[in-house]
Amino acid sequence: MSTALYRRYRSARFADLIGQEHIAQTMLNEVRAGSLAHAYLFAGIRGTGKTSTARILARAVNCLDPRDGEPCNECAACVEILGGGAVDVLEIDAASNRGIDEMRDLRDKVKFLPASLRRKVYIIDEAHMLTTEAWNAFLKTLEEPPPHVLFVLATTEPHKVPETVRSRVQRFDFRRVDRAAIARHLARIAAAEDAAVDEVALDLVARAGQGSVRDALSLLDQALASGERPVTVATVRRALGLADPAVVRDLLTSLASGDAAGAMRAVNAAFEAGADSRQLLREAARLARAAELVAIGYAEGAELGADDEALCRELATVARPGYWVEALDRFAEAEANLRQQVDARLTVEVAVLRLAHSSATATPPAAPVPAPPPPRAATPPAPPQRAAVAPASPPPGPGPALAVPPAPPASRSAPSPAAQTAPEPAAPAPAAPEPPVAPVRHVDPPPSAGTAMGPPPAELADWLARWPSLIDLVKSRDVMLAGVLRDCKPIDAAPGRLVIGTPFGFHREQLDTRREKLARAVADFAGSPVTVETDHVAQSQPGAGGDATAGPDDEATPNGGEQASPPQDPTQAVLGTFPGSRITGSRLRDHAHD
Numbered sequence: 001m002s003t004a005l006y007r008r009y010r011s012a013r014f015a016d017l018i019g020q021e022h023i024a025q026t027m028l029n030e031v032r033a034g035s036l037a038h039a040y041l042f043a044g045i046r047g048t049g050k051t052s053t054a055r056i057l058a059r060a061v062n063c064l065d066p067r068d069g070e071p072c073n074e075c076a077a078c079v080e081i082l083g084g085g086a087v088d089v090l091e092i093d094a095a096s097n098r099g100i101d102e103m104r105d106l107r108d109k110v111k112f113l114p115a116s117l118r119r120k121v122y123i124i125d126e127a128h129m130l131t132t133e134a135w136n137a138f139l140k141t142l143e144e145p146p147p148h149v150l151f152v153l154a155t156t157e158p159h160k161v162p163e164t165v166r167s168r169v170q171r172f173d174f175r176r177v178d179r180a181a182i183a184r185h186l187a188r189i190a191a192a193e194d195a196a197v198d199e200v201a202l203d204l205v206a207r208a209g210q211g212s213v214r215d216a217l218s219l220l221d222q223a224l225a226s227g228e229r230p231v232t233v234a235t236v237r238r239a240l241g242l243a244d245p246a247v248v249r250d251l252l253t254s255l256a257s258g259d260a261a262g263a264m265r266a267v268n269a270a271f272e273a274g275a276d277s278r279q280l281l282r283e284a285a286r287l288a289r290a291a292e293l294v295a296i297g298y299a300e301g302a303e304l305g306a307d308d309e310a311l312c313r314e315l316a317t318v319a320r321p322g323y324w325v326e327a328l329d330r331f332a333e334a335e336a337n338l339r340q341q342v343d344a345r346l347t348v349e350v351a352v353l354r355l356a357h358s359s360a361t362a363t364p365p366a367a368p369v370p371a372p373p374p375p376r377a378a379t380p381p382a383p384p385q386r387a388a389v390a391p392a393s394p395p396p397g398p399g400p401a402l403a404v405p406p407a408p409p410a411s412r413s414a415p416s417p418a419a420q421t422a423p424e425p426a427a428p429a430p431a432a433p434e435p436p437v438a439p440v441r442h443v444d445p446p447p448s449a450g451t452a453m454g455p456p457p458a459e460l461a462d463w464l465a466r467w468p469s470l471i472d473l474v475k476s477r478d479v480m481l482a483g484v485l486r487d488c489k490p491i492d493a494a495p496g497r498l499v500i501g502t503p504f505g506f507h508r509e510q511l512d513t514r515r516e517k518l519a520r521a522v523a524d525f526a527g528s529p530v531t532v533e534t535d536h537v538a539q540s541q542p543g544a545g546g547d548a549t550a551g552p553d554d555e556a557t558p559n560g561g562e563q564a565s566p567p568q569d570p571t572q573a574v575l576g577t578f579p580g581s582r583i584t585g586s587r588l589r590d591h592a593h594d
Contacts, residue, residue: 006217009189011052012082013070014060018185018213019177020049026172027053031060031069037170039142039151041127043158044174047214051091051125053174054152055081058089058121061150077117088117095126100133107141110149120149127153128160135162143168176211179203179303185213186220196230197223204236208279241276244269248283249311251352252291255327256319260356267345267352277344278335281351285331291315292324323359330355456495456526463490463498466525474521481518484510491537498522498530501537508534 011017014024030036040057042050059071059078071078080086092106106122114120124130130138142151142165153169155161183199183206190197197220205223209216223231223239237244247270254262270280290302294309295316304312315324334351338344457463463470467489475482484507491501502508511518511534522530 004218005189005193005221006047006214009192009217011049011056012073014053014056015070017049017053017056019181020053020174023053023172023174027057027060028069031057031066036061036150038145038149039169040153041158041161041166041169041171042152042154042174043171044156045176045212046156047209047212047216048174048177049213050154050174051123053172054121054123054154055089057152058086058123058150061119061121062088062117080116086117088114088120089123090121091123091125093126094124094129098129098131098134100131100137103130103134103137107137110141111146114148118148121152122149123152123154125154126156128155128157132162135165139164139168177213179206179209179211182206182209182211182213182216186216189217189220190224193224195224198230198232201231201233201236204233204242205240208240208242210282238274241274241279243275243280243283244273245307247273247275248280248287251284252287252311252315253318255352255355255359256291256315256323258356258359260353263352263356264349267349271345277348278338281331281335281338281348285328285335287312287315288324288327288331291319292328295319295321295324319359326358327355456528458493458495460490460493463493470522470525473525474518477521478514478517481510481514491535496528496530497533499533499535501535503537505536508536 014028017024040054042053044050056071059073059081060066060069062077062081063071064075064077065072073079073082077086081089092102110120110122145151151169153161153165158166158171158173183202186202186205187197187199190202201223202220205219206216208219219236219240223236226235226239228235236242247266251263251266251270254260254266267280271277287308290299290304290308291312293299293302294312299309299312302309302312330351334347337347457466471482471485474485485500488500488502488507488511490498492499500511502511515532515534519530519532522532
């Protein structure tokens with residue numbers, strides 16, 4: 001059984017690393033100077049050389065005949081490590097050995113000296129998969145290992161490695177490898193394999209690798225397995241499930257113009273030709289990204305050929321601004337959904353249909369003409385009517401103001417013009433020019449303006465008449481306080497003073513708790529400071545809030561209020577309120593004043 005290309009042509013020296021020259025040079029300098037760290041963290045996407053670098057480092061620190069920092073790969077130590085039989089170089093897969101027990105076992109064995117090599121090297125792959133407990137058990141050993149031990153942690157998700165670990169290691173970030181560098185590497189391997197491969201086909205394989213050398217080598221291995229020589233672009237497309245470029249262009253063009261049927265025809269043609277759904281999404285996303293870069297004026301960042309550049313310029317011109325960013329989101333979402341147990345073709349078709357409909361609905365009309373604003377002469381029928389009604393109301397004064405009903409609260413809407421014009425036909429037309437502005441400005445005043453309610457209330461009769469309006473004002477500020485006030489009513493008043501009667505101790509307690517807020521509301525309502533007092537008065541009728549009339553058993557006092565009756569037993573009050581109730585054996589007691 002033949003070995004895969006990515007294993008057969010694994011980098012053997014630091015100089016062989018593809019696209020990671022910055023890391024190779026640093027590692028070489030450290031090996032030459034003998035100033036190696038006790039632990040390293042290699043981070044980067046898959047297939048960029050993390051594990052290969054760790055193995056090169058393991059050979060370099062144990063090589064019996066090092067050559068300018070590079071391992072010779074010929075001595076007994078290098079041969080033993082290359083063959084995978086070195087007991088002092090341990091590769092641990094953290095995905096399957098991620099628990100605390102494995103880390104405790106490692107911690108116990110670290111203290112033993114190497115069996116045959118100079119240093120023991122632990123390579124922990126997918127290190128981010130270790131549990132929190134495992135990291136805690138491993139942390140002290142990682143921070144201060146024995147001098148004969150070297151740790152190398154490799155991960156594709158460094159953000160999942162605890163910060164306490166990252167601060168104790170030397171970190172190297174492996175970059176995505178440039179497409180041209182991968183293509184050159186593939187050409188060397190094809191020549192070594194004595195396989196004829198077209199240069200354009202190699203470039204296509206390198207692009208499909210998306211910056212991963214291992215992925216590109218696996219795809220080349222798959223293309224060579226077809227047996228066709230030379231390996232052409234068509235061979236690579238069939239082997240990798242890539243859609244025909246013309247089909248992908250038709251798909252993107254249809255999406256840009258909002259042609260849903262044309263886009264679905266292109267998708268159907270791609271699947272009928274055997275295209276892989278993931279590769280189709282990636283190729284469409286590549287062109288969508290290029291079109292967006294062209295649209296924003298950064299065409300050189302897309303790295304396009306002549307044909308693709310002309311297509312992307314057309315796509316950037318036809319589609320609305322930002323459309324290709326939305327397309328990238330849709331394609332990425334669809335590719336992520338393919339990891340689940342879903343119908344791959346349906347997932348692609350749904351993403352394409354959404355994009356097509358989005359482009360169609362967002363297309364502006366042929367002649368977008370904004371509607372002109374309505375003429376001013378058509379709107380003011382209301383001011384003349386309000387102007388005619390305003391003079392008829394009496395001026396503010398102490399006597400007549402009491403006959404005026406309270407103004408509606410601010411939450412009520414103004415009556416419609418049609419309702420205003422019905423009772424008042426055309427008689428007030430002569431008065432329209434003069435007073436239209438002032439009355440309109442004072443429509444629906446805020447409830448805090450005491451002048452809008454007439455003169456400040458001074459007598460008890462004034463407070464009783466305006467009690468519902470005061471409750472509306474309080475409700476806009478504190479709903480619970482307004483609910484308590486509904487069960488209370490004024491029992492005495494004088495200029496600058498108001499006494500509120502409470503039926504039970506609970507009401508008085510709530511008013512006293514909110515006395516400051518209540519005083520502010522009463523002062524705003526009256527338009528001047530008012531001292532608010534409370535007094536417990538048993539009521540013979542429930543719901544006394546706002547009722548200015550006395551009950552049948554109440555005796556009116558000379559000042560217009562009610563004389564407080566002696567406290568009534570709560571049980572009898574309930575039975576009197578709800579006749580025919582079944583409350584027969586229980587007695588209620590008010591403990592508010594205990």
